[in-house]
Amino acid sequence: MRDAACSRWIDLFRRRPFAFLTGDLGYDALEPLREVMGDRFINAGLAEQSMVSVAAGLATRGIEAWVYTIGPFGYARACEQIRNDVCHHGLSVRLVCNGGGFGYGTMGPSHHSLEDYGILLTLPDLRVFVPAFDEDVVAAVDRIAERSGPAFLRLGRGEAPDGWTAPPFAPWRRLASGAGPVVVVVGPIVGGLLARINELVPDDRPEIWSLSELPVEDLPAGLLRSIEARDVLLVVEEHVAHGGAGPMIANWLLANGRAPRRYVHLHAHVRPGEAGGSQAHHRRECGLDVDSLLDRIRSARLGR
Amino acid sequence: MIVGTGRAASRIDPATFEALSLAARRRLLRMHFESGVGHIGGDLSALDVMLHLHHRVMGEDDTFVLSKGHAAGALYVTLWSRGLLSDEDLRSFHADGSRLAGHPVPGWSDAIPVATGSLGHGLPMAAGIALADRYASQPGRVWCLTSDGEWQEGSNWEALIFARHQRLANLTVLVDANGLQAFGRTRDVASMTNLRRRFESFGVPTIEADGHDAAALAAAIDGHEDGLRVVVLRTVKGKGVSFMEDRLEWHYRPLTDDLFQRALRELED
Numbered sequence: 242m243r244d245a246a247c248s249r250w251i252d253l254f255r256r257r258p259f260a261f262l263t264g265d266l267g268y269d270a271l272e273p274l275r276e277v278m279g280d281r282f283i284n285a286g287l288a289e290q291s292m293v294s295v296a297a298g299l300a301t302r303g304i305e306a307w308v309y310t311i312g313p314f315g316y317a318r319a320c321e322q323i324r325n326d327v328c329h330h331g332l333s334v335r336l337v338c339n340g341g342g343f344g345y346g347t348m349g350p351s352h353h354s355l356e357d358y359g360i361l362l363t364l365p366d367l368r369v370f371v372p373a374f375d376e377d378v379v380a381a382v383d384r385i386a387e388r389s390g391p392a393f394l395r396l397g398r399g400e401a402p403d404g405w406t407a408p409p410f411a412p413w414r415r416l417a418s419g420a421g422p423v424v425v426v427v428g429p430i431v432g433g434l435l436a437r438i439n440e441l442v443p444d445d446r447p448e449i450w451s452l453s454e455l456p457v458e459d460l461p462a463g464l465l466r467s468i469e470a471r472d473v474l475l476v477v478e479e480h481v482a483h484g485g486a487g488p489m490i491a492n493w494l495l496a497n498g499r500a501p502r503r504y505v506h507l508h509a510h511v512r513p514g515e516a517g518g519s520q521a522h523h524r525r526e527c528g529l530d531v532d533s534l535l536d537r538i539r540s541a542r543l544g545r
Numbered sequence: 546m547i548v549g550t551g552r553a554a555s556r557i558d559p560a561t562f563e564a565l566s567l568a569a570r571r572r573l574l575r576m577h578f579e580s581g582v583g584h585i586g587g588d589l590s591a592l593d594v595m596l597h598l599h600h601r602v603m604g605e606d607d608t609f610v611l612s613k614g615h616a617a618g619a620l621y622v623t624l625w626s627r628g629l630l631s632d633e634d635l636r637s638f639h640a641d642g643s644r645l646a647g648h649p650v651p652g653w654s655d656a657i658p659v660a661t662g663s664l665g666h667g668l669p670m671a672a673g674i675a676l677a678d679r680y681a682s683q684p685g686r687v688w689c690l691t692s693d694g695e696w697q698e699g700s701n702w703e704a705l706i707f708a709r710h711q712r713l714a715n716l717t718v719l720v721d722a723n724g725l726q727a728f729g730r731t732r733d734v735a736s737m738t739n740l741r742r743r744f745e746s747f748g749v750p751t752i753e754a755d756g757h758d759a760a761a762l763a764a765a766i767d768g769h770e771d772g773l774r775v776v777v778l779r780t781v782k783g784k785g786v787s788f789m790e791d792r793l794e795w796h797y798r799p800l801t802d803d804l805f806q807r808a809l810r811e812l813e814d
Contacts, residue, residue: 298673
């Protein structure tokens with residue numbers, strides 16, 4: 242996704258100059274952008290707090306500022322700067338964090354982004370974009386660029402099945418129409434599920450929705466009809482439970498009297514001191530690997 | 546309430562400045578007394594440099610960032626002294642529904658371009674503003690006033706490194722070095738002595754000056770608009786009111802009626 246974003250930033254910069262600040266990251270990816278942007282591309286060094294505030298200062302003068310780093314170095318380390326300097330001023334600063342979820346796998350928990358959008362969505366007017374597929378990135382960058390105000394872009398690695406053509410980027414997309422439970426998935430994890438959906442018997446095959454923009458403000462009519470008809474909903478996300486899309490969707494359904502009989506939230510968790518491993522390893526540990534997801538879908542339909 | 550900066554430095558002379566400083570102190574104390582709130586000590590240490598900048602230095606193209614947001618009262622009174630806020634405005638200090646909060650809130654005045662309060666935010670934002678002005682080839686200078694205790698915040702040093710590396714020649718950092726912070730002396734809390742040497746070790750030209758003397762302020766600030774620099778202002782917390790001067794408790798205490806009257810007598814022309 243990073244390469245796709247880089248290409249789009251170059252296109253965008255040629256149309257409308259902005260500033261791009263990186264926290265000393267982007268090796269073997271952002272060099273073309275640096276080449277094109279000249280002094281508008283700034284390696285702010287290992288100083289994420291200052292970097293975000295500098296971006297806010299630029300934005301007070303009407304200069305759109307993109308800020309790039311690894312997830313927790315941005316949303317966690319510079320949280321107060323995002324809160325006070327960006328969001329409390331309603332400024333057009335775009336925080337881009339690579340390695341969404343367990344994306345940095347074996348690099349360890351310091352690099353995992355598991356609370357990013359939950360934390361950031363507590364802040365006023367900040368909008369979150371979580372592309373599910375590589376092809377989504379261009380549209381996500383464009384949507385952010387069109388938007389006035391703070392935004393967060395969570396980048397990961399596209400996992401679309403071979404030969405799969407993603408429908409155009411949208412906050413909500415129905416990606417599969419099965420007779421089984423309704424499944425809402427945030428981010429790239431949906432790709433692996435789509436690749437193996439035919440391993441389920443036809444009655445178990447879920448209706449799959451991808452959710453790529455947060456907060457959850459409304460649920461599509463088609464999704465609501467399906468939830469009502471099947472009475473079972475699973476929400477899957479590579480994010481901790483608190484602040485995730487699951488609670489947002491559940492809250493909406495309860496508040497609007499549309500709650501299904503069964504609701505299952507499959508999410509990441511962090512256990513202090515746990516052994517390290519790849520993104521696939523951590524997903525297995527959390528029950529977010531595709532085998533586990535298929536099992537949970539089967540169980541959900543059977544009411545277990 | 547004001548909208549624009551309304552700045553066109555009036556270039557008042559030192560004698561007039563002294564009278565202005567006294568008048569502003571009296572108005573500041575009244576504002577605090579009427580609203581029943583503290584943060585007076587830091588207001589009084591920072592007031593003179595704010596008056597100096599807004600009356601004698603800054604022009605239409607300049608920008609002032611108050612990083613030590615707890616001195617918001619001094620900034621409001623400075624803007625009042627320029628006719629940009631009214632007495633009625635100042636009477637709303639800390640009131641429900643007022644823009645004149647205990648720390649600046651954003652979005653209502655070009656004279657307050659960024660909201661601050663949590664320390665260590667103003668300088669990096671000022672650096673971003675200075676960079677934006679350089680991109681746009683805008684004239685003018687960005688002036689950022691920090692406290693001395695605030696330099697315990699790592700983000701300030703990050704910003705100084707950034708400003709030095711980016712050669713932000715249109716940025717001046719001012720330090721209100723009153724030697725006191727919220728719960729002790731800066732030298733006792735964090736051995737924060739010799740700030741000048743610390744700044745110079747980062748490659749930033751630094752000078753020291755009396756932060757209350759009109760001539761000293763002029764010598765340190767006026768006409769030195771040719772590069773990134775730090776001006777460490779030796780100041781006194783509670784300056785001008787004997788029972789407040791260099792006293793930690795005046796970071797917090799509001800004024801009683803007796804103390805208010807006593808302070809006013811000390812500040813008569």
